[in-house]
Amino acid sequence: MVELQWYLYLSAAVFTIGVFGFLTRRNIIFMFISIELMLNGVNISLVSFSHYLQDPRGQILAFFVITVAAAEAAIGLAIIISVFRNKETVYVDEMTETKG
Amino acid sequence: MLPELFFYYNATVITVLSALVVTRSNPVHSIMLMLVMFFHIAALYLFLNAEFLAAIQIIVYAGAILVLFLFVVLLLNLKKELVTQIFIVRWPLGLVAMAGLLVLMFAGIKSFTLGPTGDFTIEKIAGETHTAAIGTVLFTEYIVPFEVASLVLLIAIIGAIVLAKKQIKT
Incomplete structure (x- = not known):
């Protein structure tokens, strides 16, 4: 029997690697890939909680996370395409119109 | 013994592949590595008695989201990515933030106890x-x-x- 803690360590590791990628990559497509990594890390911990607590609600929540990830990928990639069409760049440090 | 071995194999592959995914310079390589990672995560879901979520993971993530990413990468023609700087200038700051978050999470997980089932x-x-x-x-x-x-x-x-x-x- 694998301890629940090991699943949580794995989930934390995947999540923090996603955080690193999101904070440091210049390419906006890689930032989106990092967001997908973070969502997957959370899903691992939700499903392992569901198994060890013997409660289906964790898996329901993971199901909704996957739904939102699909919607987010569709919208985000559409935004990337329209930005690339207008600016000819995918690098976030070159998108400085809003002075953010 | 065998369940532990299966889990450690999957955990190692998932961690190494996710580290590779965020550090590759070629987006197509990164997406292909991510595909392998999603299959290993689906194997972990099967291991946790969540067959439906394993199927959803492969159908939605590997079948739909990654194909969408691949379409966009091929549409945008990112030849410049292979020769340019892939990280921002202050990337060690991101590493520090990551390490701090990891230490905080591990310290929290260590004192975790399971509630009523x-x-x-x-x-x-x-x-x-x-x-x-x-x-x-x-x-x-x-x-x-x-x-x-x-x-x-x-x-x-x-x-x-x-x-x-x-x-x-x-």
């Missing part, structure tokens, strides 16, 4: 199959969030079309 046991899943057991909860207790999720997907479809279509000059 529910009635979703392995015998119950085996009795009525996993998809039926999940579906019963999803369509009774969580019917309102389920309908909201369908609305979110509808908005995503319309929004993607509106954002990505060519502007018509008037």
Whole structure:
């Protein structure tokens, strides 16, 4: 029997690697890939909680996370395409119109 | 012994591949490595008696989201990515933030104890199959969030079309 803690360590590791990628990559497509990594890390911990607590609600929540990830990928990639069409760049440090 | 070995193999592969995914310079390589990672995560879900989620993981993530990413990468023609700086100038700051978050999470996980368990046991899943057991909860207790999720997907479809279509000059 694998301890629940090991699943949580794995989930934390995947999540923090996603955080690193999101904070440091210049390419906006890689930032989106990092967001997908973070969502997957959370899903691992939700499903392992569901198994060890013997409660289906964790898996329901993971199901909704996957739904939102699909919607987010569709919208985000559409935004990337329209930005690339207008600016000819995918690098976030070159998108400085809003002075953010 | 065998279950531990299976888990350690999957955990190692998932961690190494996710580290590779965020550090590759070629987006196509990164997406292909991510595909392998999603299959290993699906194997972990099977290991945790979540067959429905393993299938959803492969169908939605590997089949839909990664193909969408691949389409966009091929559409944008990112030859410049192979020769340019892939990280921002202050990337060690991101490493520090990551290490701090990791230490904080590991310290929290160490003192974690399990609460009271529910009635979703392995015998119950085996009795009525996993998809039926999940579906019963999803369509009774969580019917309102389920309908909201369908609305979110509808908005995503319309929004993607509106954002990505060519502007018509008037």
